[in-house]
Amino acid sequence: MSTKLEDFIRENKREFDTDRPSAGLWKKIEGELDKKDQQKKKHRYNFNIQLWMGIASSIIILLGVTFMYILPAKKGRISVADINPAYGQKQVQFVGMIEQKRDSLQAFAATDPELYNKFKTDFQVLNATYEKLRKEMAGSPNQQMVAKAMIRNLEIQIQLLNQQLSIINEVSQYKKENSI
Numbered sequence: 001m002s003t004k005l006e007d008f009i010r011e012n013k014r015e016f017d018t019d020r021p022s023a024g025l026w027k028k029i030e031g032e033l034d035k036k037d038q039q040k041k042k043h044r045y046n047f048n049i050q051l052w053m054g055i056a057s058s059i060i061i062l063l064g065v066t067f068m069y070i071l072p073a074k075k076g077r078i079s080v081a082d083i084n085p086a087y088g089q090k091q092v093q094f095v096g097m098i099e100q101k102r103d104s105l106q107a108f109a110a111t112d113p114e115l116y117n118k119f120k121t122d123f124q125v126l127n128a129t130y131e132k133l134r135k136e137m138a139g140s141p142n143q144q145m146v147a148k149a150m151i152r153n154l155e156i157q158i159q160l161l162n163q164q165l166s167i168i169n170e171v172s173q174y175k176k177e178n179s180i
Contacts, residue, residue, distance in 0.1 A: 078137055080151070083143045083144055084144065084147055087147045087150075090151050090154075091151060091154065094151070094154035094157075095154065097158055098158060098161060101158065102161065105119060105161065105165060105168070111172075115167075115168075115171070119164045122160060122164075123160060123161070126156060130154065130157070133146055137150070
């Protein structure tokens with residue numbers, strides 16, 4: 001079969017060579033190629049704009065989410081000293097005193113753990129109230145009043161610790177007198 005085809009092509013070779021495409025066909029092909037090139041360029045330009053618009057919108061969303069989390073966190077960081085410097089000094093002084101008294105109370109924990117746990121529970125209630133006030137201060141319309149309540153809470157904590165230390169001293173004294 002292939003020999004018949006080869007023979008046919010050899011016999012009719014001249015007829016195959018006479019059919020040439022017209023000049024208009026090449027111009028038409030060239031015009032379509034130019035159109036495709038222009039469409040590719042146009043599509044590339046749109047793609048770049050879409051890419052950059054996507055990147056810009058992502059950055060804007062990222063910044064928006066970041067500010068949503070940072071700004072409320074900054075509001076929650078208001079200190080007593082920001083509201084009233086005198087209250088800030090008292091707060092520092094009272095917190096230092098509370099730490100000293102808690103350390104003294106901690107030393108007593110080994111000798112009478114049951115009494116220490118009762119004291120610790122009482123102190124934790126006041127400390128929880130103080131933390132609640134501290135969190136409320138940022139959103140409060142009257143921050144001055146909340147700061148004053150916080151200082152008052154610290155004063156009460158000091159009074160409680162003084163009473164607890166006094167009770168510990170009395171218990172220790174009583175144990176010494178009864179052991180002699």
